[in-house]
Amino acid sequence: MTNFNTALAAIAAEVDAVIDGLLPTPDGDERRLADAMRYSVLGPGKRLRPFLVAVSADLFGVPRARSLRVGAALECVHAYSLVHDDLPAMDDDDLRRGRPTTHKAFDEATAILAGDALQALAFEILAEEATHPDAGVRVGLVRELARGAGLAGMCGGQALDLSAGRGSYDFGGIARLERLKTGALIAFACEAGAILGQASGRARAALFAYAMDVGFAFQIADDLLDHEGDEAAMGKRLRKDDAAGKATVVSLLGLEGARAEAARLVAQGVAHLEQFGSAADLLRETAAFVIERRR
Amino acid sequence: MTNFNTALAAIAAEVDAVIDGLLPTPDGDERRLADAMRYSVLGPGKRLRPFLVAVSADLFGVPRARSLRVGAALECVHAYSLVHDDLPAMDDDDLRRGRPTTHKAFDEATAILAGDALQALAFEILAEEATHPDAGVRVGLVRELARGAGLAGMCGGQALDLSAGRGSYDFGGIARLERLKTGALIAFACEAGAILGQASGRARAALFAYAMDVGFAFQIADDLLDHEGDEAAMGKRLRKDDAAGKATVVSLLGLEGARAEAARLVAQGVAHLEQFGSAADLLRETAAFVIERRR
Numbered sequence: 001m002t003n004f005n006t007a008l009a010a011i012a013a014e015v016d017a018v019i020d021g022l023l024p025t026p027d028g029d030e031r032r033l034a035d036a037m038r039y040s041v042l043g044p045g046k047r048l049r050p051f052l053v054a055v056s057a058d059l060f061g062v063p064r065a066r067s068l069r070v071g072a073a074l075e076c077v078h079a080y081s082l083v084h085d086d087l088p089a090m091d092d093d094d095l096r097r098g099r100p101t102t103h104k105a106f107d108e109a110t111a112i113l114a115g116d117a118l119q120a121l122a123f124e125i126l127a128e129e130a131t132h133p134d135a136g137v138r139v140g141l142v143r144e145l146a147r148g149a150g151l152a153g154m155c156g157g158q159a160l161d162l163s164a165g166r167g168s169y170d171f172g173g174i175a176r177l178e179r180l181k182t183g184a185l186i187a188f189a190c191e192a193g194a195i196l197g198q199a200s201g202r203a204r205a206a207l208f209a210y211a212m213d214v215g216f217a218f219q220i221a222d223d224l225l226d227h228e229g230d231e232a233a234m235g236k237r238l239r240k241d242d243a244a245g246k247a248t249v250v251s252l253l254g255l256e257g258a259r260a261e262a263a264r265l266v267a268q269g270v271a272h273l274e275q276f277g278s279a280a281d282l283l284r285e286t287a288a289f290v291i292e293r294r295r
Numbered sequence: 296m297t298n299f300n301t302a303l304a305a306i307a308a309e310v311d312a313v314i315d316g317l318l319p320t321p322d323g324d325e326r327r328l329a330d331a332m333r334y335s336v337l338g339p340g341k342r343l344r345p346f347l348v349a350v351s352a353d354l355f356g357v358p359r360a361r362s363l364r365v366g367a368a369l370e371c372v373h374a375y376s377l378v379h380d381d382l383p384a385m386d387d388d389d390l391r392r393g394r395p396t397t398h399k400a401f402d403e404a405t406a407i408l409a410g411d412a413l414q415a416l417a418f419e420i421l422a423e424e425a426t427h428p429d430a431g432v433r434v435g436l437v438r439e440l441a442r443g444a445g446l447a448g449m450c451g452g453q454a455l456d457l458s459a460g461r462g463s464y465d466f467g468g469i470a471r472l473e474r475l476k477t478g479a480l481i482a483f484a485c486e487a488g489a490i491l492g493q494a495s496g497r498a499r500a501a502l503f504a505y506a507m508d509v510g511f512a513f514q515i516a517d518d519l520l521d522h523e524g525d526e527a528a529m530g531k532r533l534r535k536d537d538a539a540g541k542a543t544v545v546s547l548l549g550l551e552g553a554r555a556e557a558a559r560l561v562a563q564g565v566a567h568l569e570q571f572g573s574a575a576d577l578l579r580e581t582a583a584f585v586i587e588r589r590r
Contacts, residue, residue, distance in 0.1 A: 028471070029458035030451040037446065084411060087384075089403035108384035109457050112407065113450050116379060119411065120445030123418045127438035135431040142437050143422035150415030151332065155408050156325040162404050163324035176323070 004285035011054050011071075012047035014064070019072045022125055036106045036114035037121070041079035044097045048218075048286075049074045052189035053196075055282045056207055060197020069131045070141060070192045073122040077149050078185060080118035083111050085158065093237060119149070132196060140195050148184035157181025169247050178219045178249075179212065186215035190283075206272045210283065213269030218290040220262040223250045225293075262291045299580035306349050306366075307342035309359070314367045317420055331401045331409035332416070336374035339392045343513075343581075344369045347484035348491075350577045351502055355492020361427055365436060365487045368420040372444050373480060375413035378406050380453065388532060414444070427491060435490050443479035452476025464542050473514040474507065481510035485578075501567045505578065508564030513585040515557040518545045520588075557586045 023038050025031070050071025057067035086093040086101040087108065094104050103111035125131065126141045147153055157180030160166065160173075169177065190211035194204035226240075227250050250258045266287045273280040318333050320326070345366025352362035381388040381396040382403065389399050398406035420426065421436045442448055452475030455461065455468075464472065485506035489499035521535075522545050545553045561582045568575040 024446055026446070026451070028451075028455065029460045030446060030454040030475075032458065033451065033454035034446055080411075084407055087404075087407065089407060109382075110454070112379055112382065112384060113454055113457075115411070116375075116414065116444075117446045117450035119414050120441045120448075120450065123437055124441035124445060127434050127441060135429075135434045139422050139430045139434040139437065142418055142434065146415045146419035146422060149411075150419060151319055151321070151325060151329055151412045153415075155412035155415065156321070156323075156328065159325040159328035159405070159408055160323065162408075163327065165324045180325075 004282065004289055007055070007282060008046065008048075008051055008289075011051045011068075012045075015047050015050040015054075015068050015071045015075060016042060018068045019075060022069075022072055022121070032106065033110060033113055033117060036102055036110045037118055039105055040083045040102045040111075040114050041076055041118060043079075043099055047071070047075060048290075049078055049185060049189045052186065052211065052283075052286065053192050055286070056190045056193025057196045058282075059193060059203075059276055059279055060199050062193065062196045065130070066132055066196055067193065069125055069128075070196060071189075073125040073131075073141075073145065074185065074189055074192070076118045076122040076125070077145065077154075080115035080122075081149075081154055081158070083115040083118070087111060090158075090162070091240070095237060134198075137195060137198065141192055144188055144191060144195065148188040153180055153184030154182070157184070167245055167247065171249070171252050174247060174249055174252065175216065178216050182219055183212050183215040186218065187211040203275065206275060210269045210272040210287075213265045213272070214287045214290055217262040217265040217269065217287070220249045220258050220265070221291045221293060223248045224255065224258055224262070226250075227255065259291075266291055299577065299584055302350070302577060303341065303343075303346055303584075306346045306363075307340075310342050310345040310349075310363050310366045310370060311337060313363045314370060317364075317367055317416070327401065328405060328408055328412060331397055331405045332413055334400055335378045335397045335406075335409050336371055336413060338374075338394055342366070342370060343585075344373055344480065344484045347481065347506065347578075347581065348487050350581070351485045351488025352491045353577075354488060354498075354571055354574055355494050357488065357491045360425070361491055362488065364420055364423075364426045365491060366484075368417040368426075368436075368440065369480065369484055369487070371413045371417040371420070372440065372449075375410035375417075376444075376449055376453070378410040378413070382406060385453075385457070386535070390532060429493075432490060432493065436487055439483055439486060439490065443483040448475055448479030449477070452479070462540055462542065466544070466547050469542060469544055469547065470511065473511050477514055478507050478510040481513065482506040498570065501570060505564045505567040505582075508560045508567070509582045509585055512557040512560040512564065512582070515544045515553050515560070516586045516588060518543045519550065519553055519557070521545075522550065554586075561586055 019041055024034055026034055053071040053074060054064060054067045082096060083102045085091050086096055087103055093101050102114055123142055127138055132138050157177055160177040161181060187208050190207035191204055194207050253261055270284050270287050273283055314336055319329055321329055348366040348369060349359060349362045377391060378397045380386050381391060382398055388396050397409055418437055422433055427433050452472055455472040456476060482503050485502040486499055489502050548556055565579050565582050568578055
C-alpha cells in the first residue's frame with residue numbers, strides 16, 4: 001500500500017493548498033466567519049473525496065488543476081455537513097478528529113453560518129471558468145453535486161438517520177440510509193472525474209457503480225471502527241449508535257458478517273473497473289484501503 | 296399602485312406553483328424533511344425576489360417559464376436563510392409571518408437540514424436545462440447566486456449582524472451590513488433577469504445598481520416598520536434591535552432622517568433605469584412600493 005498511501009497524502013496536500021487559495025480572507029468583522037470556514041475545511045483529514053475525484057479524472061487525462069478544484073468544492077460540502085451534523089441539535093459532538101468541533105471552537109451561530117457559506121463556496125468554485133473551459137461541463141458538475149448534497153442525497157440520508165423510524169431499520173433500510181448519507185457524495189467524487197473528462201456514459205456509469213459499492217463498504221468499516229476502535233486514537237466519541245439503540249450493519253450482521261459484507265462490496269465495486277485495465281489500479285487500492293484502514 | 300399589486304400577486308402565485316412542482320415528495324422517512332422544506336419556502340410572503348427576477352427578465356423578452364425557475368431558486372435561498380436566522384442559536388424567533396418558525400413547527404435538527412437542502416435545491420434548479428438552453432447562462436446564474444449567498448454576500452452580512460463590533464456601527468457600517476445581508480440577493484434578482492436575457496453589460500450594471508439602492512431602501516423601510524409597526528399585523532416580534540442596543544439606520548438618523556434616506560435611495564435607484572424607458576415602469580413602481588408598504 002506504499003504507493004497508495006503516498007498518493008493519498010500527496011493529493012491531500014495539493015487539495016489543501018487549492019482550498020487555502022480559494023478561501024477568502026476578508027478584513028471586516030466577517031473575518032471570524034471566514035476563520036471558522038477555514039478551521040472547518042482545513043482540519044485534519046484524509047481528503048478521500050478529493051482523492052477519488054483526482055484519481056478518477058486521471059483516467060481521462062484531466063489536468064490536475066481542474067480535478068483539484070472539483071475536489072476542493074466537494075471537500076467544502078463534506079466539511080459543511082460535518083459542522084452541521086456536530087451541532088447540539090443534531091449529533092451534539094464536542095470533538096472531531098481530535099479537535100473541538102466548529103461550534104465549540106467558535107460558537108453555534110458561527111458554525112451554522114460557516115456550513116452555509118461553505119456550501120455556497122462549493123458551487124461558486126464549480127461555476128468558475130478555471131474548473132473547466134466548457135460551461136456544459138461546469139453546469140453538469142453543479143447539477144450532480146447539488147443532487148448528491150440535497151434531499152435525494154446527503155441531507156435526505158441525515159434525515160433518515162434522525163427519523164423516528166430509524167431504530168428499527170433492517171439491512172435494506174440501513175443500506176438506503178448509507179447510500180444517501182455518504183454514498184451519494186462519494187459517487188459524485190468518481191462521477192466528477194468522468195464528467196471532467198467528458199468520458200463515455202459507460203465509463204461514467206462504471207465509476208458511479210464502483211463508488212456506490214466502495215462508499216457503502218467505507219461506512220461499514222466506519223461502523224466496525226466504531227465498535228472496535230479506541231476513542232483516543234480516533235479522536236472522537238465512539239459507540240453512540242449502540243448507546244442510542246440504533247441498528248447498524250454491525251448490530252444486524254455481527255462483526256464477522258459485517259466484515260464479510262464489506263469485503264463482498266469491495267470485490268463487487270472493483271469488478272466495475274475492468275474496462276479501465278491497469279490505469280485504475282489506484283482505485284483498486286483505494287477499495288482495499290477503505291476496509292483495511294485503522295482510523 | 297393597482298397595476299403593481301396585481302402583478303406582484305400574479306407572479307407570487309405563478310412562482311409558488313413552480314416551487315410546488317420542483318419540491319420533491321418522497322415516500323420514505325425523509326418525507327418529514329421534504330415537508331419542512333415545503334413549509335419553509337411556501338409559507339405566506341410577497342415573493343418580492345422572484346417578482347424582481349421576472350420583471351427584470353421581461354425587459355429582455357425572456358420566457359416566464361425560465362425567469363420563474365430562477366425566481367424559485369432564489370426564493371429557496373431566501374427561505375433557507377430565514378429558517379437558519381430564526382434558529383435559537385441565531386435570532387431565536389418563534390414566529391415568522393404569523394406562523395411558527397420551522398424549528399418550532401418541526402424541530403431544530405429538521406430546520407437546519409431543511410435550510411441546507413433548500414440551498415442545494417436552488418443550485419440544482421439553476422443547473423437544469425429547463426432554466427435556459429445555454430449552459431453558459433445557467434452556470435453564470437449559479438456563480439452569481441453562489442457569490443450573493445456566501446461569505447461575500449448574505450452569509451457575510453449575517454456574520455456582521457452577529458459580530459461583536461455590531462453594536463457600534465456607524466451609518467457606513469450599517470450600509471455595508473445591509474448591502475451584504477439582503478442587498479446581494481436582491482441585486483442578484485435583477486441581475487439574473489439580465490443574465491437570462493443575455494443583455495448588454497450596460498443593462499446588467501444598471502439593473503444591479505438599481506437593485507442595490509432599492510434593496511437598501513427596503514431594509515430602511517423594514518427598520519421603520521420595526522419601530523412603528525404592530526406585532527400582530529406584522530406577524531413577528533418587533534423592536535429586537537432596540538432591545539439589543541444595536542444601531543440601525545433609524546437609531547442613527549431618526550425616523551425622519553431614515554425616511555428621507557430611503558426616499559433618496561429610491562430616487563437614485565430609479566435613475567439607473569432611464570435606458571429602459573417605459574418598459575421599466577413596473578420596476579419604478581416596485582421602488583415606490585418598498586418605501587410605502589405597511590408590512
